[in-house]
Amino acid sequence: MALAKTGGLKRYYDVNGWLFIAPALTLIGIFLIYPIFRSLFLSFYSGKGMMLKFAGFGNVTRLSNDPVFLKALANTTTFFVVQVPIMIVLALILASLLNTDRLKFSGFFRTAIFLPCVASLVAYSVLFKSMFSVDGVINQALMAVGLIGTPIGWLTEPFWAKVLVILAITWRWTGYNMIFYLAALQNIDKSIYEAARIDGVPAWARFVHLTIPMLKPVILFTTIISTIGTIQLFDEVYNLTEGKGGPADATITLSLYIYNLTFRFMPSFGYAATISYVIVVMVAVLSFLQFYAARDRS
Amino acid sequence: MTPTPAPSARTWRFLPAASTYIALSIAAFVSLFPFVWMLISATNTSIDIIKGKTSFGDAFSTNVTNFFTLVDVPLVFWNSAKVAILTTLLTIAVSSLAGYGFEMFRSKMRDHIYSLVLLTLMVPFAALMIPLFMMMGRAGLINTHVAILLPTIASAFIIFYFRQSTKAFPTELRDAAKVDGLKEWQIFLYIYVPVMRSTFAAAFVIVFMTSWNNYLWPLIVLQSNETKTITLVVSSLASAYYPDFGVVMIGTILATLPTLLVFFIMQRQFVAGMLGSVK
Amino acid sequence: MYHRTILSRFAAAAFAGASLFASTAAFAGEVTIWCWDPNFNVAIMKEAGARYTAKHPETTFNIVDFAKADVEQKLQTALSSGTTDALPDIVLIEDYGAQKYLQSFPGAFAELSGTVDYSGFAPYKVQLMTVDGKVYGMPFDSGVTGFYYRKDYLEQAGFKPADVQDITWDRFIEIGKQVEEKTGKKMMGLDITDAGFTRILMQSAGQWYFDADGNLNIENNTALKAALETQQKILQAGVYKPSSGWTEWVGSFTSGDVATVTTGVWITGTVKAQADQAGKWGVAPIPSLGIEGAGHASNLGGSSWYVLESSAEKADAIAFLNETYAKDIDFYQKILTERGAVGSLMAARTGDAYMKADDFFGGEKVWQNFSDWLSKVPPVNYGIFTNEVDTAVTAHLPSLAQGAKVDEVLKEIQSQAEGQIQ
Numbered sequence: 001m002a003l004a005k006t007g008g009l010k011r012y013y014d015v016n017g018w019l020f021i022a023p024a025l026t027l028i029g030i031f032l033i034y035p036i037f038r039s040l041f042l043s044f045y046s047g048k049g050m051m052l053k054f055a056g057f058g059n060v061t062r063l064s065n066d067p068v069f070l071k072a073l074a075n076t077t078t079f080f081v082v083q084v085p086i087m088i089v090l091a092l093i094l095a096s097l098l099n100t101d102r103l104k105f106s107g108f109f110r111t112a113i114f115l116p117c118v119a120s121l122v123a124y125s126v127l128f129k130s131m132f133s134v135d136g137v138i139n140q141a142l143m144a145v146g147l148i149g150t151p152i153g154w155l156t157e158p159f160w161a162k163v164l165v166i167l168a169i170t171w172r173w174t175g176y177n178m179i180f181y182l183a184a185l186q187n188i189d190k191s192i193y194e195a196a197r198i199d200g201v202p203a204w205a206r207f208v209h210l211t212i213p214m215l216k217p218v219i220l221f222t223t224i225i226s227t228i229g230t231i232q233l234f235d236e237v238y239n240l241t242e243g244k245g246g247p248a249d250a251t252i253t254l255s256l257y258i259y260n261l262t263f264r265f266m267p268s269f270g271y272a273a274t275i276s277y278v279i280v281v282m283v284a285v286l287s288f289l290q291f292y293a294a295r296d297r298s
Numbered sequence: 299m300t301p302t303p304a305p306s307a308r309t310w311r312f313l314p315a316a317s318t319y320i321a322l323s324i325a326a327f328v329s330l331f332p333f334v335w336m337l338i339s340a341t342n343t344s345i346d347i348i349k350g351k352t353s354f355g356d357a358f359s360t361n362v363t364n365f366f367t368l369v370d371v372p373l374v375f376w377n378s379a380k381v382a383i384l385t386t387l388l389t390i391a392v393s394s395l396a397g398y399g400f401e402m403f404r405s406k407m408r409d410h411i412y413s414l415v416l417l418t419l420m421v422p423f424a425a426l427m428i429p430l431f432m433m434m435g436r437a438g439l440i441n442t443h444v445a446i447l448l449p450t451i452a453s454a455f456i457i458f459y460f461r462q463s464t465k466a467f468p469t470e471l472r473d474a475a476k477v478d479g480l481k482e483w484q485i486f487l488y489i490y491v492p493v494m495r496s497t498f499a500a501a502f503v504i505v506f507m508t509s510w511n512n513y514l515w516p517l518i519v520l521q522s523n524e525t526k527t528i529t530l531v532v533s534s535l536a537s538a539y540y541p542d543f544g545v546v547m548i549g550t551i552l553a554t555l556p557t558l559l560v561f562f563i564m565q566r567q568f569v570a571g572m573l574g575s576v577k
Numbered sequence: 578m579y580h581r582t583i584l585s586r587f588a589a590a591a592f593a594g595a596s597l598f599a600s601t602a603a604f605a606g607e608v609t610i611w612c613w614d615p616n617f618n619v620a621i622m623k624e625a626g627a628r629y630t631a632k633h634p635e636t637t638f639n640i641v642d643f644a645k646a647d648v649e650q651k652l653q654t655a656l657s658s659g660t661t662d663a664l665p666d667i668v669l670i671e672d673y674g675a676q677k678y679l680q681s682f683p684g685a686f687a688e689l690s691g692t693v694d695y696s697g698f699a700p701y702k703v704q705l706m707t708v709d710g711k712v713y714g715m716p717f718d719s720g721v722t723g724f725y726y727r728k729d730y731l732e733q734a735g736f737k738p739a740d741v742q743d744i745t746w747d748r749f750i751e752i753g754k755q756v757e758e759k760t761g762k763k764m765m766g767l768d769i770t771d772a773g774f775t776r777i778l779m780q781s782a783g784q785w786y787f788d789a790d791g792n793l794n795i796e797n798n799t800a801l802k803a804a805l806e807t808q809q810k811i812l813q814a815g816v817y818k819p820s821s822g823w824t825e826w827v828g829s830f831t832s833g834d835v836a837t838v839t840t841g842v843w844i845t846g847t848v849k850a851q852a853d854q855a856g857k858w859g860v861a862p863i864p865s866l867g868i869e870g871a872g873h874a875s876n877l878g879g880s881s882w883y884v885l886e887s888s889a890e891k892a893d894a895i896a897f898l899n900e901t902y903a904k905d906i907d908f909y910q911k912i913l914t915e916r917g918a919v920g921s922l923m924a925a926r927t928g929d930a931y932m933k934a935d936d937f938f939g940g941e942k943v944w945q946n947f948s949d950w951l952s953k954v955p956p957v958n959y960g961i962f963t964n965e966v967d968t969a970v971t972a973h974l975p976s977l978a979q980g981a982k983v984d985e986v987l988k989e990i991q992s993q994a995e996g997q998i999q
Binding site (some may be wrong): 021033036110115116121171183225227228242252255259280 | 307318325332349402422425430509549554
Binding site (some may be wrong): 345348349368427428431432434435436438441452503517518521523524530533534536541544566 | 609615646650656657662698831
């Protein structure tokens with residue numbers, strides 16, 4: 001380190017450091033940072049289309065009186081609170097099952113479960129829509145095995161529509177998260193498990209007391225990434241509900257509402273920008289909490 | 299079942315194994331079913347698909363013919379491939395450099411910037427659309443594929459991924475190279491890239507999939523039939539006034555094939571690359 | 578403005594690479610048009626373009642087909658960002674949204690009054706594209722509604738075509754119950770994620786979400802109230818087949834699962850596309866709400882063409898629209914016969930095609946009927962917030978099924994709509 005302090009070397013080190021990150025920083029600056037500030041600027045304006053007037057915090061006041069915004073906020077929260085834990089736990093379980101010693105067909109299982117996230121978003125929305133239509137194959141199957149008597153209105157009843165959205169996201173992303181866990185698991189020394197097994201520790205206890213603590217950093221990472229994804233949820237809902245977030249606004253999310261305010265309704269860019277900042281704040285707070293929770297226990 | 303000397307031990311070992319296979323089979327079935335459904339649907343007429351017909355039909359060739367009449371398939375594929383491959387290569391180049399830079403040249407300042415970069419993950423794309431579109435308009439790039447590329451190249455997620463993976467890069471190699479008088483960019487190009495190739499492969503798979511399936515931004519930027527990508531074509535077929543679902547299914551198959559192909563070709567490196575990233 | 582300089586430098590650099598990405602620059606004399614339905618307005622515009630090019634070879638057409646939501650989204654993005662060079666020369670806009678675009682983007686669309694003789698068009702079409710006395714569009718198709726019914730199903734249930742002429746919705750439900758009992762078929766498909774049916778009913782009694790001055794008209798809107806009550810009765814009587822979204826709804830009648838369809842005339846092409854159902858369909862006036870001011874004519878959708886002020890081919894585009902859509906009677910006959918498009922140029926109705934009987938509908942003179950109903954469509958003010966209020970109405974449709982009181986639903990719609998309209 002003594003060497004690094006001498007002027008020439010330090011500068012060499014520094015110049016290289018900046019050079020390597022320069023392309024990325026330039027692009028991020030132009031295509032992310034600048035638009036973010038531009039949006040912030042817009043959020044203080046309101047009006048129809050491009051006829052904008054300075055509104056101060058008028059858009060923030062509007063938020064609290066807007067039932068659709070509150071609904072979108074509630075839906076987004078529901079999706080995140082219900083879907084992310086289900087998916088993470090499911091992915092963890094699948095990953096540890098796949099990590100079983102001498103498992104046959106492990107390559108097949110891994111590929112099969114990962115495959116959904118390869119599917120194009122539009123393609124899988126179209127598929128899910130047809131599978132879950134009133135006369136669709138899912139209802140037929142459920143009726144055939146006697147689970148339900150009449151078809152479920154997957155996309156016509158508010159409750160089931162929410163369930164469908166959760167099912168769809170879970171289908172697409174569980175395998176993706178699983179791969180992260182599987183990768184992390186395979187880096188763990190197998191002998192720890194072997195020892196625990198010989199000591200008679202049951203599978204579930206090994207899962208809870210060994211797997212989860214050891215995977216904590218990965219779990220934290222995937223949870224944050226999934227949280228960000230779910231809070232920004234747009235594509236799936238848009239394609240499943242023809243852009244409406246129906247029925248009864250049961251599946252409208254904050255991003256979809258922003259989209260509607262920008263492209264379907266009388267364009268209110270200022271208000272839409274304000275809502276996008278609600279998302280930013282939500283994600284920031286949640287990520288912080290997740291970091292905090294993870295840090296606290298270790 | 300023949301009696302065994304230690305039945306309790308046997309069942310203890312046997313049961314979890316069976317339930318493991320059952321659970322994994324269910325998961326695999328659920329994961330694969332929509333793909334099977336896609337294949338079944340592609341052989342049926344639109345009305346049969348809506349009615350939920352679960353067996354193979356005989357409309358496959360009609361659907362394919364209709365799809366190829368409605369869509370300029372080679373052009374659409376060329377557009378998609380061009381965008382996806384260029385995005386992927388550029389993203390990987392920019393992000394691997396940044397990941398290397400952030401990890402190898404730690405400084406307080408750069409660590410702060412790195413945290414800022416990670417923070418950009420939180421910004422919803424919806425918040426960027428309008429300003430981005432205005433920028434592209436001013437630069438005269440609307441309806442070009444460049445406009446799709448530019449905002450997607452610098453990806454905080456991929457930068458993060460490369461930085462994490464770089465932590466596993468053996469620094470002795472770099473030190474040795476330095477002693478040999480290699481410049482930093484030479485180390486990156488001739489040592490880092492080959493050593494980390496599975497990391498690059500995994501990044502390739504992830505970015506290619508994201509880029510090939512990208513929907514909202516191309517939808518906003520691309521204005522003419524000549525520039526449309528396959529995802530846009532499928533969504534436009536599916537939301538037509540009277541969509542022919544048989545044709546749409548052909549579209550979904552064709553839209554999914556390339557990503558499947560890339561995944562299968564690079565599967566081994568992909569998994570190896572993921573292993574490296576989460577150490 | 579530092580970002581401008583950065584950007585222009587950046588753009589210059591990018592341009593070097595951009596030549597690789599051949600963007601399709603518009604050729605001089607080529608009119609670019611955006612529209613959305615390949616079987617309908619796209620095909621019709623291609624026909625119109627071909628006719629015009631035949632007479633004026635220097636003008637050619639590039640008709641771009643996007644999904645309707647995509648057209649609206651692109652238009653709105655481009656206008657909002659002021660990036661007009663990305664826009665086409667002519668764009669199709671659904672009538673409900675016309676005022677929204679005209680009022681939020683003043684100066685974006687070319688004024689056509691002065692060039693086009695609007696006296697020949699259905700007045701309600703002209704009214705919806707007028708701002709401050711200036712008219713901006715070329716009226717295109719009408720969404721005049723009809724009551725399409727399966728003669729075979731009704732007959733099995735003991736009804737003749739005469740039994741469904743000029744009925745009320747209450748009678749419709751009674752018939753529906755018997756049809757289901759006898760044939761097992763539901764009376765109609767109902768898409769609970771769309772308020773289109775509500776709008777048909779409401780407009781048939783001459784009211785809209787807004788009054789003539791554009792003020793919100795929900796709580797005291799007798800037509801909307803009756804429309805929701807009727808829908809609740811249908812929901813409770815169970816004479817409908819639920820569907821989620823347009824495609825499933827279309828599937829409900831193309832697959833023969835329901836006995837009737839009440840919607841805009843533009844659906845005719847889709848109905849007729851099922852060749853095996855030829856002769857089985859009839860068309861009657863839609864049932865009435867049975868309240869004061871209620872009739873048997875209404876409207877759903879319909880759209881019009883608009884020329885962008887920024888268009889490089891503005892003069893050509895206007896001349897083209899004027900020559901075909903405002904004058905060419907023969908063109909209207911062709912698009913009616915081939916595509917089932919009922920235009921809003923009144924003179925077109927005297928043409929042969931409108932007089933013809935249609936074999937698909939068992940030899941009925943359906944087009945004559947439609948043009949008759951068209952003249953009876955009550956004109957209403959679509960205002961600039963139809964999308965917003967419509968979303969509010971749609972959001973409350975499921976609660977009707979659960980038996981909510983209509984008055985309370987109206988109150989909730991009112992309050993949600995108020996929150997949206999700012």
